[in-house]
Amino acid sequence: xxxxxxxxxxxxxxxxxxxxxxxxxxxxxxxxxxxxxxxxxxxxxxxxxxxxxxxxxxxxxxxxxxxxxxxxxxxxxxxxxxxxxxxxxxxxxxxxxxxxxxxxxxxxxxxx
Amino acid sequence: xxxxxxxxxxxxxxxxxxxxxxxxxxxxxxxxxxxxxxxxxxxxxxxxxxxxxxxxxxxxxxxxxxxxxxxxxxxxxxxxxxxxxxxxxxxxxxxxxxxxxxxxxxxxxxxxx
Numbered sequence: 001x002x003x004x005x006x007x008x009x010x011x012x013x014x015x016x017x018x019x020x021x022x023x024x025x026x027x028x029x030x031x032x033x034x035x036x037x038x039x040x041x042x043x044x045x046x047x048x049x050x051x052x053x054x055x056x057x058x059x060x061x062x063x064x065x066x067x068x069x070x071x072x073x074x075x076x077x078x079x080x081x082x083x084x085x086x087x088x089x090x091x092x093x094x095x096x097x098x099x100x101x102x103x104x105x106x107x108x109x110x111x112x
Numbered sequence: 113x114x115x116x117x118x119x120x121x122x123x124x125x126x127x128x129x130x131x132x133x134x135x136x137x138x139x140x141x142x143x144x145x146x147x148x149x150x151x152x153x154x155x156x157x158x159x160x161x162x163x164x165x166x167x168x169x170x171x172x173x174x175x176x177x178x179x180x181x182x183x184x185x186x187x188x189x190x191x192x193x194x195x196x197x198x199x200x201x202x203x204x205x206x207x208x209x210x211x212x213x214x215x216x217x218x219x220x221x222x223x224x225x
Binding site: 004045087100102105 | 116145147152153154155157160168203205213214215216217218219
């Protein structure tokens with residue numbers, strides 16, 4: 001069964017304190033791994049898609065990396081506005097189309 | 113429109129009543145998805161539309177749940193005889209290409225009392 005596990009469930013950082021969020025996955029043929037950001041009361045906002053092991057993508061203070069079993073979202077020198085829930089999702093080849101399977105997310109709080 | 117629009121944004125209903133949730137996807141997006149997000153839980157897939165057809169309804173929790181899409185655009189998710197366990201945020205998303213990621217709406221928060 002395709003599965004996505006994110007850790008930690010919650011993370012508290014001081015402004016400027018870099019850290020990483022983890023997304024472990026079990027999937028029968030990965031088509032893509034997606035990262036989303038979700039603010040309270042809003043829908044998830046697309047951040048990145050990664051397709052193959054070794055791939056990296058960056059956006060401002062965020063960098064996503066991918067291995068054959070997991071993905072990391074690295075946050076460098078975070079600011080309070082980076083506080084949100086970060087969701088990881090995978091799309092499997094067995095799905096045949098576009099269904100994404102989501103993890104439960106990591107709630108990030110960045111304090112001044 | 114510029115984004116995915118969902119209505120209503122909040123809905124409180126009595127147990128046993130029927131509810132309809134509406135989704136207006138981004139114009140031109142042929143794929144449309146419904147997900148459910150319960151408190152502290154991940155997003156749970158409900159149904160996928162390609163055009164007006166639904167090739168995958170496997171996530172609908174029971175036969176009280178149904179959805180349709182007309183004109184390749186607007187979609188309606190209907191929940192009949194609502195139960196308290198149906199309380200959640202119902203999210204709609206659309207996409208043009210699978211690897212662009214979905215664009216989500218802000219969701220409908222459903223509370224069954």
